[in-house]
Amino acid sequence: MATEAWEDSLSGHLHSKFVQAILKTESFRGQPFAETTPDEFHAVVAFLRDDHAFDYLCDLTAVDHPKDEARFELVAILYSFAHNRRVRIKTRFPESFHPQTISDVYLAANWLEREIFDMFGIQFTGHPNLKRILMPDDWQGFPLRKERNILDMDQTWVQNHLGIESGQ
């Protein structure tokens, strides 16, 4: 990705407040983003809300990079009404890592984290009600992981619940 450096007062504040935790601050097509260590993700998001008025979580989602050791990328898109601007906060971690929930910072994260768990199988620690939201509760597998082929259904579920041989 052909990124540019993101340098303004906000990125400066992030670097000075989180000297170790902010790994990079860049921008692509004028949209700034910062990458943090997974342990400090919650603290960075809470800091932006409390000290910089990023009081609205537009979206929280994940990207799967199965070839990398740190395969999951968690992306929070924050918006500030006061400054009318968006930033993205990202973090990368391996499958064994369980990130801390941010549903205590933004209530909107409750369902969004459930969706990420449903689709990617990322376990959020401290989430009040972490269970599947779109797929059935007894479905096996996580559809948006890259190793899942689009035709690759949970055939056992289909046979048990729908009484047909295959959904394909």
Added chain:
Amino acid sequence: MVLNMGPQHPSTHGVLRLVLKLDGERVKAVECVIGYLHRGVEKIGENRTYIQFAPYVDRMDYISAVSNGLGYCLAVEGLIGVEAPPRAQIVRVIFAELNRIASHLLWLGTSALDLGAMTALFYCLREREEVLKIFENYCGARLTTHAFRIGGLQYELHDTFEAETRAFSEMFKKRLDEYDQLLTNNPIWIERLKGVGVLTADECKSWGVSGPMIRAAGLAWDLRKAQPYSGYDQFDFDIPTRQGADSYDRYLVRIDEMRQSLRIIDQAIEKIPTGAIMAKVPKVLKPAPGEVYVSIEAPKGELGYYIVSDGSLHPYRLRVRPPSFINLASLEKMAVGALVADVVAIIGTIDIVLGEVDR
């Protein structure tokens, strides 16, 4: 008592299931069970080319397919660094506003029906039909229009487009006043909606609620003004707001929004520029590696697309930020303490489309 409502219930606007915990008529807790319409839209996106995926977005919020298409086209255009020509931008605005009116009309008709006001449904569908006819004359489809292409418009405008749109605008202004007379001061309507489903501005922010709901809570926030796209900054219009943050104010905001949409349409139809309808876009779309988040003000709130490209023919990750899904989450807060009958009113004024909630 635990009461199961839906998924096959006329007032849930599709296949939404609610598990209500009740104490008499009072709701103690509510849990939404969703996913019945899940089709894996984001997974499909990773398996199609950028152009092939465009028709799929129409099928999320099928009530406002034009807005879905506009958001997707803008997102991909942002990724490849292309801007639609001026003629296409203005025409996009007209279609998006017509679609906003159609979406609000269907919302008004169906949620009035939930509350026992059957007449409104027939009036609203009668007017919505006129909008759908304009869409049909333009592209042959009424709901899943696929009206835009990445880089511009699907088709050149049909000859009667301007006359049809002007006639609709003329007619609809009067009809809106009729709705006002029918509902706005109707004591039953006020009784059912006033003070029901209150969600304050701060709560809206924390829940991520957008669109008419946050404007009914007093926050004049509209992406068409806050971060203008597709030439919205050329038009003179207001952001309707109310202070009550309840279902009744959401109704008033949507009625006012339809008036503002007419204002935009009237201005836009006067200044459609001549010229090309498509920018130069490669036949085979292979965006350079990168990622963008682009969002628009859809009729239901902030509709965003987060697209990650790895330089191949297919999006590496295509995330849709669905306004209905995130707005619906706040039901679990708003319904607590309400009566069972109020839950119907609250679902109605959130304005959800399950095709978009479940994707």
